[in-house]
Amino acid sequence: MPIIYRTAGAWGAGKGSNLTPTEVDENFHDLDERVDALETDPPSPVEISNITQAGNTITVHMSDGSTFGPFTLPRPVQRPTETLNVSASTLTPTDAQTMFYFRCSHAVGCAVTIPNNSAEPFLVDAEIHFRQTGAGPITFAGAAGVTLNVPDGFLAETAVQGAVVTAKKVATNEWDLFGLLAEDVT
Template sequence: MTITYRSVKGSNLTATEVDDNFHDLDDRMTELEDNPPEPVNISNITVVGTQMTIYLEDATVFGPFTLPQANFRPSVVATVATNTHAPVLADANGYKRCTHVDGCTVTVPLNAAVAFPVDTELTYRQAADEPVIFDTLTDGPTLNGIAGFLDMSGGRGATVTLKKVATDEWDIIGLLAEDVTA
């Protein structure tokens, strides 16, 4: 059956023509419901780096799509056996165990000296009796510690993370030594 269009006919449709149109559409819908078409299935998915492409059986290609990914936080554990440490780019997102008997002073560099990306983390563990002290050179970056606490680890086993939050600004997170002089 063919659908009758008012614009083609040039006049209003009769009640029978309207009913025939609805009947035709209902028959077509019933046919689709009873005999759905075969889907075009995925034949292959490729991923190269963060790019995913989907291939269908009829050679249709979708993508590439950029896949979301978490920030890479390598589980690199290293030991700092000296009483000073100047972080370098290779230290980014790493974990350092400070073992020197006199503790360790970590000097956080300016962005101009070592351009760590914002969101970089540097984690230090006090693995000896003396603390890990976080310091900067004159006119160095801003270290955002915690009010009432010193910018140093709070005892053997304490772990402290420096998180870069702006070009020359780092937040200090972790177990810090309480400032008993305040």
């Protein structure tokens, strides 16, 4: 039995006059039956069927086929995860070395090449740290297609023995260099 309304609204035209006592009782009875049906046989909830992850995002899949997401997962700020001593004169870090701390000790320096994303897909916000422990500077260059951003007035190399420089990935093939960089005196 449909509910009887007095006035017009989203439910339709309405009766246009006061309800009789019988109509009021029928409305209450109708609503009571609907609530009783929900209490007796509640509908099955839409539940999570699974959650998938792609990189640093997750998508929630529901039992009715709907999805929520993808949601970007927060990443903790990390400290260097491993210290590696590098005695070679060249170094090309890999994405498995994200957050590594390289101590470069070659006497004439070390040429670091930051690889293209297609070769080493570091996540954006990845950081790699370098310390010049030898007499020669650490020089930084980007592989083909890679941009290294250096502050105006500075070079893409360490300034002195003991200098520490960080390379931070800021876009697909773009890295910022910061730390104790050599001044450009030309």
